[in-house]
Amino acid sequence: MTKALQILREHGVQPTPQRLAVLEFIQKSQTHPSADDVYSSVRRTCPTVSRATVYNTLNLLAEKGVIKTQLLRERGLVFDAHVHRHHHFIDEETGQIHDVPWEAVQIHAGDGLSKFEIREIQVVMRGKRRP
């Protein structure tokens, strides 16, 4: 795993214990945590941290491109340490969100899209994970 401290510095974000804890949790979590997931986890190692700080940090990190927000749950954003392009699969039964590598899906945008300048493209798949 890339060092959180180093990443913060590289992005011009002053490292603080809170920010390190937030980033480290998102980096190590395979799920796509909500702000509250982050809050709960960070609270364990840093029991005085406030929700405001967690939200501030998440917004700051997203702004700086350290993490990415995703619109994949009905209630609220989730956060993703993978900032490179990739897709998502959502298990409709468990609600779990899985990353899908970019190369696993081939997309070809055909005609009828000439009126759009596509800057970002993402595939969202839903279904159930095979046993």
Add this chain to the structure above:
Amino acid sequence: MTKALQILREHGVQPTPQRLAVLEFIQKSQTHPSADDVYSSVRRTCPTVSRATVYNTLNLLAEKGVIKTQLLRERGLVFDAHVHRHHHFIDEETGQIHDVPWEAVQIHAGDGLSKFEIREIQVVMRGKRRP
């Protein structure tokens, strides 16, 4: 446009003025309205309608498959009269959401996805609409 009254009956939803107004607005709106957009509009023709009724109706219609909820805006769901499969393009400057016909994008899910049983697949594109 398909008759709202008929659609409600076909889906076993008892037609009421409120429900008709909600469905008709969603059907005729080319944008993807939020619950509040629906509320504001329906209020004009039916000034006593309550937010609760609008939300109840939207949830009911979505449950019955008359409309579809989409997770495309940071704050809250949007509603779509198009229940057949299609994609979306979001203009990052205006926030406008455009429907993209299913055939306009070709998707090929390759290997590495065998562990997922894909029941639904949707492409979300972002960028800016060409002038």
Add this chain to the structure above:
DNA sequence: GTTCGTGCAAACGGTTTGCAACAAT
């Protein structure tokens, strides 16, 4: 000493829920 980060609490916006009145069957 000024700037930046934190923590608290209050506010906010979208959505849901409990409930009483009121149709509709």
Add this chain to the structure above:
DNA sequence: ATTGTTGCAAACCGTTTGCACGAAC
């Protein structure tokens, strides 16, 4: 009479904001 629908208000949940304290340069 029973069931389903409405409207109101309050609650709820995720998120943002205002502000005062404290730390860092």
